[in-house]
Amino acid sequence: MLKIIVPILVLASLIAVVVSLDDERPRADVVLVHGTDLFTLDPQRMSYLHDLRASRAIYEPLATILPDGSVGPAAAESWDVSADASRYVFHLRPGLRFSNGDPVTAEDFKYAWRRAILPDTAATYSSLFLGIAGARDFFNWRSDLLALRAAPDRRDEFIDAGSFPPEEADAILAEDGEASFQRTLDRFDEMVGLDAVDPRTLEVELEGPIPYFLDLVAFGTFSPVHRPTLEAATTIDAVTGRIEEDRGWTKPGRLIGNGPFELARWRFQRDCRFEKNPFYWNAESIPAESIEAVVIQDPNTAILAFEAGEVDWIPDVRAEYRADMIAERLAYEDRFEAILAETGDADLDRTLGSLPPPDAGERRNIHTVDAFGTDFFHVNCRERLTNGTPNPLVDPRVRRALALCIDKDALVERVTRLNETTSGAFVPEGSIPGYQPPEGLPFDPDRGRAELEAAGWRRDDAGVRRNADGDPFPTLDILFSTGSPRYKDLSLALRDMWRRELQIPAEISGRPGNEYRAQLEMGNFMVARGGWYGDYGDPTTFLDLNHSEDGNNHRGYASPRYDELLATAAATLDPDARFRILEEAERILVEEDLPILPLCTYVTVYMYEPDRLRGLTRHPRLDQHPARWSVRR
Structure with missing residues (x-):
């Protein structure tokens, strides 16, 4: 035993040294683990989850996602929406300040949103801004301007395409970079429906109603930036007119935000520290004075650091033995089943913390929380496979047969062993207030075999399934990426279920990530591993993937009825009526047509002591806001 304990104690001591090395600051009030370092603290360039989580500490958009998944006010104290839901007027709180004391104004939001729309910035989420009136046309105009300046010999090509009249093209080529950028700013004001009416009023015109626009406004990339800081870090290329920025503006000592915390330290691949912003409008309500994220790449070391109290x-337990840890949590829950059965999610941590401590073989500091994502498999709906042979999966009865023969309980209990919430729907249950996903198809092998036979695939005397022409059912190839054991394990389980329940040949085919993605995008598969996390709090963040023209519709699924329902919902202003339309669209998707085979809601596995850490939400959006966190010592 001593041989085991000593290395653990040494490792824990090393972790403590690394956390505190070269810095005399006291331990932060809240310390969390990042599996990798931050990629950027530029709000308009963010896309990774841990970057966006950090953005909530140092920036504040106009709105915020509340613990129950609804949208509430943040930097804006209120807003007005026109009757046709195409015009929003945001009213900023009085006295808003950046972390250096400068006032926060509507112009700062306009400046930041313009950065996100400009193709120069290469913002991952620029598409979220393109519903603003004129934004898409401006984006295309600016892209063409940059392309013209980079290749003047293409002048006639751009003129013939209607990008510029001849006199404008000539003017663009004759002016220097600064003048070209000023032209861009003027054109933005002319084209885009975004106006800082006064220091506390931002007016937004949309191309048409976007029912979830407030949810977008709460996203981190819609945060303001400190204009003097950005302007000092920005130059204009004299030849191309393209914006070039010194990315160092996001480092400690230079970064200025408007959120509840300010960046105090950021050491590459080691840690970052945030300390309370004294100029934040609601600083008195922030329970923590400081927050620190330490980079621990090895998942086992992260658990040791937690156990050592460091x-x-x-936020993301990835150790290979996490399924065993979850089993210990379930054992603890079994002991207090009656008490916990009466506890809602909002009070679960408080209740857990009040119960007697775990016995041997139990634990209460591991938590599986439903995420805003669904694990599923794609089904190729095209008439023919890429090799030219007929595709039996073009028939929705065959696709329904596959779905009816998936034992999802067995998958989450014995394959993933994470006990995820099984699901027959695409939109995660309870993730969007007011929206009720359909049930989907149950595990019913008898019905599945009936569907397959109704599609003409009957067993002959030798037990081989053949169609009316005598052709045997082709081997069902299940494509997966080899980056995670989960994908292979699920593919093997589905293969065995379909072989056993439907008596059809099936095999698995693993490909490296890039090759798997290429095969998926080419439609070179029959069934393939899938999965999707929602970007915003509306059913369309999932349902749009199956529109016949969506770029993520790798399945070749095309249903005029489904597309029409999505179009009708987009034109419906009444929120309840719109949700009912989308519910019907999803019902068609997961109970009739089955271009996807939903398995379960993804879970995120957290590790924290429920009687100590406060302020986390269990809502599937998992919008964990640092302004709510605290630790009881």
């Missing part, structure tokens, strides 16, 4: 929260 960190308070692991």
Whole structure:
């Protein structure tokens, strides 16, 4: 035993040294683990989850996602929406300040949103801004301007395409970079429906109603930036007119935000520290004075750091033995089943913390929380496969047969062993207030075999399924990426279920990530691993993937009825009526047509002591806001 304990104690001591090395600051009030370093603290360039989580500490958009998944006010104290839901007027709180004391104004939001729309910025989420009136046309105009300046010999090509009249093209080529950028700013004001009416009023015109626009406004990339800081870090290329920025503006000592915390330290691949912003409008309500994220790449080391008391929260437990840890949590829950059955999600941590401590073989500091994502498999709906042979999966009865023969309980209990919430729907249950996903198809092998036979695939005397022409059912190839054991394990389980329940030949085919993605995008598969996390709090963040013209519709699914329902919902202003239309669209998707085979809601596995860490939400959006976190010492 001593041989085991000593290395653990040494490792824990090393972790403590690394956390505190070269810095005399006291331990932060809340310490969490990042599996990798931050990529950027530029709000308009963010896309990774841990970057966006950090953005909530140092920036504040106009709105915020509340613990129950609804939208509430943040930097804006209120807003007005026109009757046709195409015009929003945001009213900023009085006295808003950046972390250096400068006032926060509507112009700062306009400046930041313009950065996101400009193709120069290469913002991952620029598409979220393109519903603003004129934004898409401006984006295309600016892209063409940059392309013209980079290749003047293409002048006639751009003129013939209607990008510029001849006199404008000539003017663009004759002016220097600064003048070209000023032209861009003027054109933005002319084209885009975004106006800082006064220091506290931002007016937004949309191309048409976007029912979830407030949810977008709460996203981190819609945060303001400190204009003097950005302007000092920005130059204009004299030849191309393209914006070039010194990315160092996001480093400690230079970064200025408007959120509840300010960046105090950021050491590459080691840690970052945030300390309370004294100029934040609601600073008195922030329970923590400081927050620190330490980079621990090895998942086992992260757990050791937690057990040693060096960190308070692991937001993504990835150790190979996490299924065993979850089993210990379930054992603890079994002991207090009656008490916990009467506890809602909002009070679960408080209740857990009040119960007697775990016995041997139990734990209560591991938590599986439903995420805003669904694990599923794609089904190729095209008439023919890429090799030219007929595709039996073009018939929705065959696709329904596959779905009816998936034992999802067995998958989450014995394959993933994470006990995820099984699902027959695409939109995660309970993730969007007011929206009720359909049930989907149950596990019913008898019905599945009936569907397959109704599609003409009957067993002959030798037990081989053949169609009316005598052709045997082709081997069902299940494509997966080899980056995670989960994908292979699920593919093997589905293969065995379909072989056993439907008596059809099936095999699995693993490909490296890039090759798997290429095969998927080419439609070179029959069934393939899938999965999707929602970007915003509306059913369309999932349902749009199956529109016949969507770029993520790798399945070749095309249903005029489904597309029409999505179009009708987009034109419906009444929120309840719109949700009912989308519910019907999803019912068609997961109970009739089955271009996807939903398995379960993804889970995120947290590690924290429920009687110590406060302020986390269990809502599937998992919008964990640092302004709510605290630790009881």
